[in-house]
Amino acid sequence: MDPEGHSVTGAPRGRGAHDLRFLVTFVLISGSLCFLYCAPWQPTGHVAGWLHAYLSAYATVVASVLSLLDPTLHAVGTTLSGRFSIQVARDCDAAEALILYGASVLAFPAPWPKRTAGLLAGAAGITALNVTRLCVLYVVGLHSREGFDFAHEASPPLLIIAVLGAFVAWARWVARPRPVT
Amino acid sequence: VSFAPKPTARVLLVTAFILTVALVPWPGLGAAFTRAFCAVGNAAASLCQSHPPLRFEFEPAAGHSWSTTVVVRDSSPGGGSVDVFNLYLRVLVYAPLSLFVALSVAAAEADRRAHARAFAIGLAMVLGLLGLAIVSEVTVVLSHVWAAPTGAASQRVHLVQLGPAASWVLSAVYRTISSCSYVFVVAIWAFSRWWLAPAAWPSAPQASA
Numbered sequence: 001m002d003p004e005g006h007s008v009t010g011a012p013r014g015r016g017a018h019d020l021r022f023l024v025t026f027v028l029i030s031g032s033l034c035f036l037y038c039a040p041w042q043p044t045g046h047v048a049g050w051l052h053a054y055l056s057a058y059a060t061v062v063a064s065v066l067s068l069l070d071p072t073l074h075a076v077g078t079t080l081s082g083r084f085s086i087q088v089a090r091d092c093d094a095a096e097a098l099i100l101y102g103a104s105v106l107a108f109p110a111p112w113p114k115r116t117a118g119l120l121a122g123a124a125g126i127t128a129l130n131v132t133r134l135c136v137l138y139v140v141g142l143h144s145r146e147g148f149d150f151a152h153e154a155s156p157p158l159l160i161i162a163v164l165g166a167f168v169a170w171a172r173w174v175a176r177p178r179p180v181t
Numbered sequence: 182v183s184f185a186p187k188p189t190a191r192v193l194l195v196t197a198f199i200l201t202v203a204l205v206p207w208p209g210l211g212a213a214f215t216r217a218f219c220a221v222g223n224a225a226a227s228l229c230q231s232h233p234p235l236r237f238e239f240e241p242a243a244g245h246s247w248s249t250t251v252v253v254r255d256s257s258p259g260g261g262s263v264d265v266f267n268l269y270l271r272v273l274v275y276a277p278l279s280l281f282v283a284l285s286v287a288a289a290e291a292d293r294r295a296h297a298r299a300f301a302i303g304l305a306m307v308l309g310l311l312g313l314a315i316v317s318e319v320t321v322v323l324s325h326v327w328a329a330p331t332g333a334a335s336q337r338v339h340l341v342q343l344g345p346a347a348s349w350v351l352s353a354v355y356r357t358i359s360s361c362s363y364v365f366v367v368a369i370w371a372f373s374r375w376w377l378a379p380a381a382w383p384s385a386p387q388a389s390a
Binding site: 157 | 189193196197200201204205206271272276349352353356357360361363364365367368371372375
């Protein structure tokens with residue numbers, strides 16, 4: 001630090017530590033959530049049962065939307081069965097995107113009401129986006145297997161980029177200047 | 182105020198464009214990437230293995246351009262080789278690396294030297310993380326192979342013996358990193374930007390409720 005309060009890299013004093021606290025908190029929260037989600041739980045245990053029920057509900061929601069386009073489509077457990085079949089597996093539920101967004105919002109220094117609003121709105125938006133993604137995958141799969149493979153592998157990181165944009169928008173909303181009354 | 186480079190919309194759009202181009206299944210890309218991965222992986226493995234003539238190697242999988250086969254090879258007389266398992270590199274390694282490169286290129290700063298250092302350190306961290314995942318999985322699978330030998334190579338030496346707890350932890354490490362790799366890539370990218378170019382970061386609000 002120089003006498004004027006800047007670090008050797010030019011950042012004002014205190015700002016770097018503040019940002020580092022955000023990053024460390026984010027890594028701790030996201031790492032813990034990722035570990036809980038991905039740990040090899042017993043296939044017959046409670047966690048696996050909850051996960052299966054959650055994925056089945058996901059498949060049911062997607063099937064109800066897609067049935068408007070394809071009346072033959074229905075959900076059987078975690079599988080969408082129609083003119084093309086898709087299984088909603090563990091990594092298809094946008095959990096990674098939800099964890100990224102949730103950990104970012106929780107780690108960001110903001111009032112709890114705004115964090116809660118951000119979490120609820122973000123979770124709803126990400127889920128809606130992912131349901132749309134699964135619907136698009138089904139439609140693409142109806143026409144092209146190669147197109148399905150490409151969309152299936154390219155869409156998760158694109159969803160992550162959308163989540164980054166959502167977090168930045170929320171952070172700017174939180175930090176916007178309050179009107180003087 | 183945000184934890185992101187500005188202008189954010191342009192950076193995210195450019196990132197999405199680069200990522201989409203990178204993930205197009207270009208002819209020959211999978212085979213070339215797999216060969217490069219095997220070369221690097223075998224060079225790294227040769228530094229770590231201390232039980233000759235038994236060694237494990239990465240080989241391009243037959244018929245799958247984006248897959249590599251982990252092979253246990255016994256070079257002693259009468260030895261053989263055992264194909265242990267396949268790794269699908271496109272999702273496990275290539276896509277996370279593409280996301281990191283796309284974010285780094287899209288958010289390039291005017292100070293190219295600082296940006297290059299941040300990129301190099303971030304890339305090393307991403308590769309280290311993915312390497313940790315692969316080593317964890319290889320260790321777990323090899324321990325299973327040696328617990329139930331299936332061939333000449335696996336009957337000679339018990340290199341890895343894991344208890345249930347160690348096996349569970351290593352499996353969890355592999356699954357956590359491989360399933361949530363994009364989360365960690367974004368975190369590493371943000372950390373590398375902050376570490377070497379904090380002046381480029383807008384400040385977070387100082388007050389918290």
